Amino acid sequence: MDKDEVSGLTRIDFSPYGQKTKLLLSGAGVTYKKCDQPMLIPRKDLEELGITYRRIPVLAVGKDVYCDSSLIIDVAMSTLVKSGSLETSAADKAFEDWGSNTFQESLGLVPQQALTSEFVKDRETIFPVLKRPDLKSLRPSTLAGFKSRCKQVETVFLAKGGPFINGEKLGVADVHVGFGLRWALNDLGVAQDAGCGKDAFPKLWKMIESLPAAKPEVLSSDEMLNQIKESGYSADGPTTLMKDDPYGLEVGTRVTIESFDAAPGAHPQAGKLVGTTADEVVIEVGNDGVRLHFPRIGYIVRAAQ
Numbered sequence: 341m342d343k344d345e346v347s348g349l350t351r352i353d354f355s356p357y358g359q360k361t362k363l364l365l366s367g368a369g370v371t372y373k374k375c376d377q378p379m380l381i382p383r384k385d386l387e388e389l390g391i392t393y394r395r396i397p398v399l400a401v402g403k404d405v406y407c408d409s410s411l412i413i414d415v416a417m418s419t420l421v422k423s424g425s426l427e428t429s430a431a432d433k434a435f436e437d438w439g440s441n442t443f444q445e446s447l448g449l450v451p452q453q454a455l456t457s458e459f460v461k462d463r464e465t466i467f468p469v470l471k472r473p474d475l476k477s478l479r480p481s482t483l484a485g486f487k488s489r490c491k492q493v494e495t496v497f498l499a500k501g502g503p504f505i506n507g508e509k510l511g512v513a514d515v516h517v518g519f520g521l522r523w524a525l526n527d528l529g530v531a532q533d534a535g536c537g538k539d540a541f542p543k544l545w546k547m548i549e550s551l552p553a554a555k556p557e558v559l560s561s562d563e564m565l566n567q568i569k570e571s572g573y574s575a576d577g578p579t580t581l582m583k584d585d586p587y588g589l590e591v592g593t594r595v596t597i598e599s600f601d602a603a604p605g606a607h608p609q610a611g612k613l614v615g616t617t618a619d620e621v622v623i624e625v626g627n628d629g630v631r632l633h634f635p636r637i638g639y640i641v642r643a644a645q
Contacts, residue, residue, distance in 0.1 A: 354379060354527065355396060355397065357396075357519075359519055360439075360515060361397045361409055363554065364421075364426075366555075366556075367425075367426060367552045368421040368425040369425055373558070373559050375558070377396055379462075384561075385565060389569075389628065390625035391405065391625060392609050393407050393607065394602065394607035395599070399415070400564075400567075400568050401415070401575070402568075402571040402574030403568060404575045406633045407632060407635075408638065411633060415633070417512065426511050427506045427514075435512075435513040435517055442517075442521065448469060448482030449483060449486065449524055449530055450470070450528060451529065465602050483533060493517060493543075493547070494541045494543050503546045503550040510550075510552065518551055522548045526548075569628045573631060575633070578617050580615050585616050587613075591614065591615065592613060594613075596609065596641075596642060600638050600639060609625070618636070620633050622634075
């Protein structure tokens with residue numbers, strides 16, 4: 341796939357970060373395709389490519405596959421999104437942290453009926469709050485915190501009047517802030533709680549309802565796998581290590597990569613070290629030469645044992 345024409349996205353419809361990535365691409369007018377993956381592991385499509393990384397979405401641009409929504413958005417903004425398509429500001433990374441924290445806090449609002457034993461077992465290594473024995477009793481406090489977050493958006497972020505943070509035009513900040521709020525209010529049903537409706541937060545709801553819809557072409561598993569396998573590499577690098585790289589490893593070393601916030605040893609991704617920059621680490625996985633890109637922040641990289 342040519343990186344200037346199309347990108348491939350794998351996600352779960354319920355996944356808030358899948359919604360976030362799709363929102364950014366759609367809002368920026370990027371043409372892309374998606375291949376939905378099972379809600380619960382295993383995910384055979386990704387395994388066929390040599391990908392055991394637990395979380396999705398992942399973004400394929402040619403045979404380069406990007407992991408973690410933070411890196412996906414950075415890559416999309418630098419290589420896929422036309423300049424000026426979205427409002428940007430120096431505060432976008434701060435809004436990203438705000439949105440990530442809001443999502444993590446909102447896990448305490450997941451309805452009890454959704455917390456089946458299969459779902460909890462599947463998610464407990466990456467979202468340990470879901471296995472807390474007192475999870476049900478956390479909801480009032482979680483809801484109070486969520487409403488405080490909503491008030492921040494209503495009275496501070498949208499102080500200019502909206503519908504978006506910087507005014508009339510959708511921006512990266514709106515993607516960072518809006519995805520988690522929309523997921524909690526609509527998908528988790530928090531909109532039905534007292535004090536969370538349009539009468540309480542009219543500007544926030546206007547922002548959410550102004551977010552663009554997304555209707556990407558849907559690929560079958562075989563179509564997605566063939567497109568990635570038959571593509572060339574879209575990224576220029578890195579194929580060497582950054583000077584004074586902290587890992588202390590050599591190109592070609594077999595490594596494992598894990599998320600800092602997951603249970604130790606859970607879902608490691610193995611591969612051959614290709615290169616690093618200050619912002620990302622690249623490894624080659626599987627039998628088809630797929631290159632996985634991870635951000636430096638939030639991940640543990642070490643030589644495979």
